[in-house]
Amino acid sequence: MISKSCLVVFSGGQDSTTCLYWAKQQFEKVHAVTFDYGQRHRIELEAARVICELAQVSQVVLPINSFSALGGNSLTDANQEIIGVGKGNLPDSFVPGRNLVFMTLAAAYAWQNDIFDLVTGVCQTDYSGYPDCRLNTMRALEQSISLGMDAKFTIHTPLMHLSKKESILLAREVGAYQALASSHTCYNGQFPPCGTCPACILRAKGFEEAQYPDPLVERGNE
Ligand SMILES: [Zn+2]
Numbered sequence: 001m002i003s004k005s006c007l008v009v010f011s012g013g014q015d016s017t018t019c020l021y022w023a024k025q026q027f028e029k030v031h032a033v034t035f036d037y038g039q040r041h042r043i044e045l046e047a048a049r050v051i052c053e054l055a056q057v058s059q060v061v062l063p064i065n066s067f068s069a070l071g072g073n074s075l076t077d078a079n080q081e082i083i084g085v086g087k088g089n090l091p092d093s094f095v096p097g098r099n100l101v102f103m104t105l106a107a108a109y110a111w112q113n114d115i116f117d118l119v120t121g122v123c124q125t126d127y128s129g130y131p132d133c134r135l136n137t138m139r140a141l142e143q144s145i146s147l148g149m150d151a152k153f154t155i156h157t158p159l160m161h162l163s164k165k166e167s168i169l170l171a172r173e174v175g176a177y178q179a180l181a182s183s184h185t186c187y188n189g190q191f192p193p194c195g196t197c198p199a200c201i202l203r204a205k206g207f208e209e210a211q212y213p214d215p216l217v218e219r220g221n222e
């Protein structure tokens with residue numbers, strides 16, 4: 001127990017749900033910040049709200065409308081088809097600058113509330129391919145935020161080097177497994193999950209490798 005407060009950047013997805021429960025084990029007081037950035041699927045925001053309630057974590061939702069105004073990616077632009085690969089060989093779901101902005105705004109909120117530990121579920125293990133999920137990006141950002149706000153921030157990234165399988169095992173270890181039934185992953189915004197989009201396929205692969213059923217899929221079958 002590190003014995004202080006932390007702020008979890010919380011999307012309502014599988015990884016940030018695991019991080020939320022990880023943080024509950026590591027810190028005395030856990031807060032969550034969720035960004036409403038015009039994601040195509042509002043089901044994601046609802047998932048985040050439900051899980052914070054389950055975990056008994058206070059949640060603030062901050063609006064950012066510039067990403068959907070920028071468009072050009074399949075997560076915020078309803079006109080863009082989800083095909084998989086976009087500009088620069090990055091996934092077409094890549095929202096440029098998203099994690100940079102999220103972490104900076106999270107730090108601003110944290111600073112105002114005397115919180116200097118930030119937790120994020122980013123992971124550089126090859127499946128995502130997002131450059132703003134990498135450890136060197138997070139280390140550089142930690143330094144920028146600390147300098148720019150004249151405070152010593154720490155960015156915790158418990159999933160950084162884990163495979164999907166390992167993060168499911170961690171979810172079980174920290175008590176997040178059942179909450180995953182309320183998490184959201186599907187790029188098509190569907191519940192029960194579509195099972196065919198890249199996000200659903202990746203999620204299913206992790207559960208298969210971990211040899212546990214996905215509680216979200218089980219809830220969908222009920
Ligand atoms: Zn799907």
